[in-house]
Amino acid sequence: MPDIKDLLAALHAGGPDLRVNRAGQGAVAQLCTEDGHPLVSLEAPRYIQVPGETARLLGGTAGMDAPVWWTEVRATAAVPEAQRLAASVAGRLATLLDGTTWPPEAATRTEVVAIPASGPSAAHADDGGDVLAESDVLTDQAAVVLHDSPILAATTWLTELLRTTARTGRHLYLVTPPITRLTLPARTLLDRAPARWVIHAPETGYYDGLSGLVLSWRDGHFAPAADPGPTVADAYRPPSGSATGERQLLLSLRTIHPADERLLLGGALECAWQVLTDQVPAGWSTAEPVNVPWSRRQLTDLARTRARSGSPTWLVAVGSPDRPAIATQRVQHTRLGVEEHITVAFGHPTDKVAPLHLLPHLAEELATRHNLAMMITELRAARADLMVPAHYEPPALPVSLTLGPDAAADLGAGRAGGALPGSPPAHLGSAARPAFHYALGDGDDPAAWQRLQALKRYVESLTEPGLTS
Numbered sequence: 038m039p040d041i042k043d044l045l046a047a048l049h050a051g052g053p054d055l056r057v058n059r060a061g062q063g064a065v066a067q068l069c070t071e072d073g074h075p076l077v078s079l080e081a082p083r084y085i086q087v088p089g090e091t092a093r094l095l096g097g098t099a100g101m102d103a104p105v106w107w108t109e110v111r112a113t114a115a116v117p118e119a120q121r122l123a124a125s126v127a128g129r130l131a132t133l134l135d136g137t138t139w140p141p142e143a144a145t146r147t148e149v150v151a152i153p154a155s156g157p158s159a160a161h162a163d164d165g166g167d168v169l170a171e172s173d174v175l176t177d178q179a180a181v182v183l184h185d186s187p188i189l190a191a192t193t194w195l196t197e198l199l200r201t202t203a204r205t206g207r208h209l210y211l212v213t214p215p216i217t218r219l220t221l222p223a224r225t226l227l228d229r230a231p232a233r234w235v236i237h238a239p240e241t242g243y244y245d246g247l248s249g250l251v252l253s254w255r256d257g258h259f260a261p262a263a264d265p266g267p268t269v270a271d272a273y274r275p276p277s278g279s280a281t282g283e284r285q286l287l288l289s290l291r292t293i294h295p296a297d298e299r300l301l302l303g304g305a306l307e308c309a310w311q312v313l314t315d316q317v318p319a320g321w322s323t324a325e326p327v328n329v330p331w332s333r334r335q336l337t338d339l340a341r342t343r344a345r346s347g348s349p350t351w352l353v354a355v356g357s358p359d360r361p362a363i364a365t366q367r368v369q370h371t372r373l374g375v376e377e378h379i380t381v382a383f384g385h386p387t388d389k390v391a392p393l394h395l396l397p398h399l400a401e402e403l404a405t406r407h408n409l410a411m412m413i414t415e416l417r418a419a420r421a422d423l424m425v426p427a428h429y430e431p432p433a434l435p436v437s438l439t440l441g442p443d444a445a446a447d448l449g450a451g452r453a454g455g456a457l458p459g460s461p462p463a464h465l466g467s468a469a470r471p472a473f474h475y476a477l478g479d480g481d482d483p484a485a486w487q488r489l490q491a492l493k494r495y496v497e498s499l500t501e502p503g504l505t506s
Contacts (some may be wrong), residue, residue: 038082038084038106039082039106039108039130039133039134043130043133043134044055044066044130045129046133047051047068047079047126047127047129047133048068048079048126049069049148049149049323050122050125050126050129050147050148050149051076051077051122051126051149051150051152052149052150052151052152052399055068055069055070055071055076056069056070056071056073056434057069057151058075059074060075060078060168060170060171060197062197063078063081064081064193064194064197065078065079065080065081065168065193065194065197066078066079066080066081067079067168067170067171068122068126070114073170074115074116074170074375075113075170075171076112076113076118076119076122076152076290077110077111077112077113077119077122077123077126078110078111078115078168078171079108079109079110079126080108080109080110080192080193080194080450081108081193082106082108082109083106083107083108084104084105084106084329085103085104085105085106085107085326085327085328086103086104086180086320086328086329086330087103087319087326087327087328087329087330087355088102088103088319088357088358089102089103089319089355089357089358090103090320090326090327090328090355091103091105091107091326092358093326093358093422094188094190094220094325094326094353095139095188096187096412101137106134107326107328108130109192110123110126110127110130111123111171111194112170113173114173114183115173115174116152116153118150118152118153119152120153121146122150122151122152123144124143125144125148125149125150127143127144127146128146128147129147130349131144132147134355134464135149135440140243142265150506156235156249168194168197168198169198169201169202169205169207169304171198175207176207176257176258177257178207178208178256178257178258179205179207179208179209179210179212179257179258179259180198180202180205180207180208180209181210181212181215181259182198182209182210182211182212183212184211184212184213184217185213185214185217186213186217187216187217187218188217188218188219188220189211189213189217189218189219189220189223189234189326190220190222190223190224190325190326190423191220191223191225191226191325191353192324192325192326193323193324194322195223195226196226198231199226199227199232202230202231202232203230203231203423207231208231208232208233208258209230209231209232210232210233210235210258210259211227211232211233211234211235212235212236212237212243213234213236213246213427214236214237214238215235215236215237215238215272215427215428216427217236217246217427218424218425218426218427219234219246219424219425220325220363220379220423220425221363221365221382221423221424221425222325222353222363222365223325223425224247224425225365225380227247233245233259234246234247234427235252235259236270236272236273236427237393238270238272240272241270241271241272242262242270243292244269244270244272246272246425246427247425248269248273248429248467249269249273249274249429250268250269250270251266251267251269251270252480254293254399257393269316271296272427272428273427273428273429274428274429275428275429276428277424280418281387282387282419283384283385283386283387283418283419283420284384284385284391284416284417284418284419284421284480285382285383285384285385285416285417285419285420285421285423285433286313286382286383286385286391286393286414286415286416287381287382287383287390287414287415287416287417287433288303288309288378288379288380288381288382288383288412288413288414289378289380289412289413290379290381290403290409290410290411290412290413291311291331291377291378291379291409291410291411291412291416292305292306292376292377292379292403292407292408292409292410292441293373293374293375293376293408293410294376294377294408294442294478295349295374295375296370296375296376296461297504298376299376300337301333301334301337302333302337302340302368302375303321303333303336303337303366303377304333304335304336304406304407305363305377305379305403305407305408305409306318306354306366306377306379306381307331307333308399308402308403308406308407309364309381309399310381312395312398312399312402313383313392313395313399314356314360314362314383316356316357316360317331318331318354318356318362319331319355319356319357320354321336321352321353321354322352322353323339323350323351323352323353323354324353324478325353327354327355327367331354336352337471339352340368344368344369344370344375349367349368349369350367350368350369351365351366351367351368352365352366352368353365353366354366356383360383361383361384361421361422361423362382362383362384362423363381363382363383363423364378364379364380364381366378366379366380366381367379382422382423384420384421385421386421387421387478389421391416391480393436393479393480396414396436396437396474397437397463397465397474400412400437400439400465400472400474401465401466401472401474403439403441404439404441404442404465404466404472405465405466405467405472408441409439409441409442409472410440410441410443410444411439411440411441411444412437412438412439413435413437413438413439413489414435414436414437414438415433415434415435415436415480416433416434416436416480416481417430417431417432417434417480418430418431419431419434433480434478434480434481434483434485434486435477435478435485435486435488435489436476436477436478436479436480436485436491437474437475437476437477438472438474438475438477438489438492438493439465439474439475440462440472440473440475440496441470441472442466442470442471442472444496445470445471445472445473446470448473448496450464450471453473455495456475456491456492456495456496457475457488457491457492460475460476461472462475463475463476475488477489477492
């Protein structure tokens with residue numbers, strides 16, 4: 038494990054005129070100018086015990102697999118010398134600890150890097166504080182961060198940056214090259230935050246990486262381009278020959294448990310993994326890279342500790358390298374009980390068929406043993422490695438919807454058959470308290486969207502809103 042002497046020796050690459058600040062609730066060390074402008078940030082080391090995580094986030098040529106200590110070094114783009122300083126910090130760490138850097142050419146130096154006395158003009162240490170001061174451009178409306186790595190993951194740095202940006206009332210713009218891909222947890226965070234993934238295509242300008250909307254910088258933030266022309270960037274069109282036959286099976290489910298000291302969380306997520314892959318999750322964590330072996334007890338202990346302070350718990354789980362799968366789970370205490378909101382994605386290469394035939398069995402297991410409230414399953418043509426590229430991918434198509442016993446009881450067996458005329462649901466579990474499982478399509482029928490919307494409207498008109506939101 039890197040100790041304080043190693044970290045100080047690495048951070049001394051900036052010489053005696055720079056100071057070290059703490060940020061991100063202690064998870065990030067910042068090498069700053071004397072007036073407080075961050076130049077380089079260093080994340081607290083994480084002990085990666087989950088096989089395949091380095092290859093998932095860095096590519097198969099990363100050169101090291103678990104167990105390994107992992108840290109990330111970032112440089113601001115506001116000072117030209119900061120990149121050389123970050124390279125020296127990383128190079129010193131690798132030399133002291135017999136480690137490696139990625140990419141290998143990123144840390145070929147270990148000398149002291151002199152920084153000019155004038156600090157960056159874009160970001161202000163006293164304007165938002167914490168990791169927000171690392172922004173490459175900071176205005177009253179926006180924080181812009183340039184990110185040139187091939188993968189943008191839901192790291193501790195990103196979660197703290199999103200939190201701090203939202204607290205100051207700004208919008209976060211993460212600007213990357215077209216080759217960058219998002220992990221699904223990172224996309225989940227961006228979908229829920231005042232943030233946008235901006236692609237900088239040197240030939241054509243800027244566009245939204247998730248929608249293709251052409252963007253321009255004006256009045257201190259990114260906005261849809263005002264000039265006449267196409268509203269969707271040509272670069273967002275899928276590459277020729279990109280249809281590979283790879284698929285993603287997506288599950289979105291919600292469980293509601295009675296608040297009980299004996300409650301053990303994570304059972305629904307583990308059940309979905311076992312039914313669909315014959316495995317359990319390989320690991321879990323509150324950020325990427327996922328570093329801790331799977332443990333329902335540890336997950337529950339963390340959620341219980343955070344619940345005492347009124348905070349929800351957000352976590353990521355991953356599968357083994359040979360069975361691509363990733364999930365996010367949010368745990369919070371509500372008036373209905375302890376709720377788990379889970380999204381899981383399973384990747385299926387061209388030669389592997391998504392096991393849709395197992396979905397009724399999974400639905401029954403969740404409904405009878407794990408307090409399922411609702412589950413929606415979908416299938417989409419997308420990358421089996423579960424990364425999100427900066428170009429168009431077809432939307433997912435619904436496959437099924439399951440109502441747990443409580444929602445099914447509110448709907449009533451007599452009214453269940455009227456939800457989708459000609460397609461009565463399967464009754465799962467006991468006859469006294471059944472769950473209803475509706476088949477909507479095979480993952481290739483666009484009409485499944487109309488069936489899902491009709492079913493949701495029908496259910497919401499007859500059941501208690503808290504069970505169907």
